[in-house]
Amino acid sequence: MPPHSVTGREAPYPRGHTLVSVTNPEGRITYANAAFVQLSGHARNDLIGQTHAVLRHPDMPSQAFADLWHTLKSGKPWSGIVKNRRANGDHVWIRLNATPMREGERITGYLAVATEPSRESVQHAEPLYAQMRQGVGHLALVDGEILRTDALGRLGRLLRPGPVGRLLALQSLAFFPALSAAQTWGVLAWPTAVALLGGLGISTWLLQRRLLGPIAQVARDADRIAAGDLSYKVAVSADSPAFEIQLALRRVSANVRAVVMDTRAGIDQVQQAAQEIASGNLDLSARTESQAGSLAQTTASVEHIQARVHETATTAEAGAQRADQTALLAERSDHAVHAVVESVAQINQTSKRIADIIQVVEGVAFQTNILALNAAVEAARAGEAGRGFAVVAAEVRALAQRTTAAAREIRSHINASVECVEAGTSRTQDARDRMEEVLSAVRALKALLGDIRTAALEQEGGIGQIHSAVAQLDGITQQNTAMVEEIAASAQALQSQVDEVSGSLRLFRL
Known part of the structure; x- marks a missing residue:
């Protein structure tokens, strides 16, 4: 505009x-x-x-x-x-x-x-x-x-007319009757008129000085006080026609001066208090902002820890599941090793039975060899008639000897097999024991991971409570911040009002 x-x-x-x-x-x-x-x-x-x-x-x-x-x-x-x-x-x-x-x-x-x-x-x-x-x-x-x-x-x-004109009018009320009386008694008109007129002027001047002068001075005194000059001393004269007005004006000036002085002192105290409030509120605002920043960092740290603990719980749960799978595999392996041990034991028993059978075969071959020797002796006694029988007996004896040799070789192999089976049985038993240990360790690991998961979940719950408490504290801090801002605004408004009143009071000179 x-x-x-x-x-x-x-x-x-x-x-x-x-x-x-x-x-x-x-x-x-x-x-x-x-x-x-x-x-x-x-x-x-x-x-x-x-x-x-x-x-x-x-x-x-x-x-x-x-x-x-x-x-x-x-x-x-x-x-x-x-x-x-x-x-x-x-x-x-x-x-x-x-x-x-x-x-x-x-x-x-x-x-x-x-x-x-x-x-x-x-x-x-x-x-x-x-x-x-x-x-x-x-x-x-x-x-x-x-x-x-x-x-x-x-x-x-x-x-x-003004005050002087009114005085002249009042004086004239006495002038004209006096002039008329002078004429009636035969006194010279012009000298008398001049004397009366001079007396009228002098009396008017004296009345103006005596009456209107003090009133004009009172008006000037009132103007000084109206202008805020309370240090001005109103002059009081006991013989003045405006004595009561002057005295009242002096009392007004003194009373207003006392009120202004008391008000100034009170305003100065309020101003000092307002400044202290503003200073304290500024410090409180800085502390609140610092606390809000610390709470923000704490909240971020708590959220980070909560995320890590949640990851730990998730990892522990996954580890427990893997431990379950490992335990299941270990149990299956243990069952398989147990089956192998049983199979090896059965092989060992079978080998022992074969050894017993070989021993029977060796006994039969020995008996057959003895019988073949006896048959050869009898064939020799029979001469030509027993020559064919002697050939058969020799074949039988050779067969018995080969059977005995084969049985011995089989026994040797069977014994070696039995030794290997016994060694395999021992190692298989060791493997089973190790598998049992592995299974126990896996079960212990599963239990430990379960404990870790439980502890992590409890920690997560506790950290969640801490996070809620920190969030609540942050909310309170935010409310405090808002209240601090309101207090700052109120303090500023109070300071402005105090400055306004103080400025108004400074208009008075004490």
Whole structure:
């Protein structure tokens, strides 16, 4: 929006609020309270250092501001109706009361206090301002009051004399009867009139000095106090006609000074407490952030450990399953070895039976050999008749000898086989014992893996509880963080309010 554009909309004056601002002797804003800043629509930093022209509405006649500054620079207060422009182009009506601020007799700035005007005063001032802006109507502003400058206006002001005029009017009530009496008693008219007129002037001057002078001084004293100069000492004279007013004004100044001093002391304590709260809250915020970071790292570590423990439990369960399979294979191998042992034992028994049979065969061959020898002896006795029988006996004897040799060889092989079988039986038994040990070890490993899995599951449950506790603690920490932020905002708002009140109190000179 252009800087001087207007919308024609009237913004309502905030009921119950007072707008306070201070300008330096050059007219630049050095202080503005929160209500002033809010109603203006500008940021505080945009107002400080600017003149009140930033709030000037184009509907206000230039004569109003000329009269304002002429009155203030002459050391007098100014009061009038003003139409201000807000930052968004809306307008607001205010009753402005401006007072010079002094250090001694030197003007150090101007205090402006604005209140809500009545609608009647706004409706009265608005058309008159329009006429002044257009240069019609013979109007002028004097000390904030809109006056007519034509003959009718001057006549009206004459008919409404000031304090001096009223004194003259009262004195004239005695002058004319005295002059009439002088004429009645034959006293010279002109000398008497001159004397009476001189006496009237002197008495008027004495009355003005005696009565109006103290009243004007009381007005000036009131202006100093109204400007916030509570260090100003109101002069009190017991023989003054304004003695009671001066005394009351001094009491007002002393009472306000005491209240402002107590309020300043309280505000200083509140300001110190607010600063301590802000400092402590800043430290608490840093600690809370550090705790939140530590909890985040702890949560990540717990999640990592939980994942590792879960992997351990899964691995242990897989190992237990493999151990079950290994145990099953070991049991099968044990059964197979046991079957081999039994088969070897059966072979050993069979070999022993064969050895027994060989022994029988050897016995039969020996008997056959004996019988063949006997047959050969008998055949020799028989001579030619037994020659054929002798040949048969010789063949039988040779067969018996070969049978015996074969039986011996078979016995030798059988014995060797028996020895091998016995050695194989021993080794097979050793293998079975080893297989039993392997099976026992596999079963022990299975039990150990089961214990590991159970422990891992218990650890996983415990770590899960730790994770839940850490998550709950993290939630509490997050709540604490939010509360710390709320406290920080409240502390900042409190500090702003304290600064605002402190700034307002600094307007009073103690």
